[in-house]
Amino acid sequence: MDILDQKLSRKQASDAVGAQGWRLLLGALRASVPVRSLAQAVEVAASAVSACGEDADGHLHVDIRPGRVVLTLQTLAQAAVTGRDADLAEQLSAVVRAAGLRTEPELATETGAAAGTETGAETGTPAVRSVQMLEIAIDALDIPAIRPFWQAVMGYTDEAEPTCSGAGLVDPVGQGPAIWFQQMDQPRPQRNRIHFDLCVPHDEAQHRIEAALAAGGRLVSADEAPAFWVLADSEGNEICVTTWQGRDATP
Incomplete structure (x- = not known):
């Protein structure tokens, strides 16, 4: 078995991607990308799929909303996080940064309007909902x-x-x-x-x-x-x- 396909412990998985804004939830890595429109959300999703290449179908799940894209990574064949998922998380974070955006757990201190999140986009109320x-x-x-x-x-x-x-x-x-x-x-x-x-x-x-x-x-x-x-x-x-x-x- 390729070393990247080996399961990671919970701590290993969390430590591997935490600094990139990803969080470990129920055996999967998850990150939120604040966006300003549904069109931008679709662009982010397409870029994520492209970045994962042949691994997309077996590892990546994407939830698209007008205010954010939630990216989830898990090795579906093992129902667990592997080294490959951690590697893909780093790649996706780099792709998102290249687009001028960021992966984050979405515990924002900025106003929703400034961050481009769905929460508080009109009222300016701080977004406090995290990935969950x-x-x-x-x-x-x-x-x-x-x-x-x-x-x-x-x-x-x-x-x-x-x-x-x-x-x-x-x-x-x-x-x-x-x-x-x-x-x-x-x-x-x-x-x-x-x-x-x-x-x-x-x-x-x-x-x-x-x-x-x-x-x-x-x-x-x-x-x-x-x-x-x-x-x-x-x-x-x-x-x-x-x-x-x-x-x-x-x-």
Whole structure:
């Protein structure tokens, strides 16, 4: 196997591209490129595909919006980040810089109008949304019994590389959040059994948590931080803010 095709640990992947503005989210590298129009977004996307060459189909995903382009890199055949993805991230950042733009996690301090982002483009409000990925977690006593229902009703398919007995489901066209199943050991009617998992850049988690607490939320648990923090609204509905950190067997 080519050394570039070897999987990277979470820390290796994050360290390899962090300075370029890319962030590791749920086993993929992701970066946002602020643009000023849909036409410019299409140009950036075309340049990214061209820069990846033959590797584009097997590694690159592009989300095009009038205010930004989100670039995602993952070795699809392995459902993981490899050295090739890290190499492609550097190439794409260089292409974006050559166009007078930049790859960034989109935690902007500039106004949206100045940065060309979709957030605050007319009001001048600072853009504070970062790249992120959302999962829905369903607690269940009998995962094999309920999993087919959710797969059928959502039109989802199996994740590429199941990592646990509650193997996740993903949207085959990439429009909806992934769904995964968490094993319960006893009935739990006193609390919600479906919650959100929000994967954010490791260097933005504290900001997001502080904002949620200031907005009336409460910290339920930080026992597993920095892998995840459990937050809840005033009525007890929960969300986990997650990062890649604290998950590798070795630092």
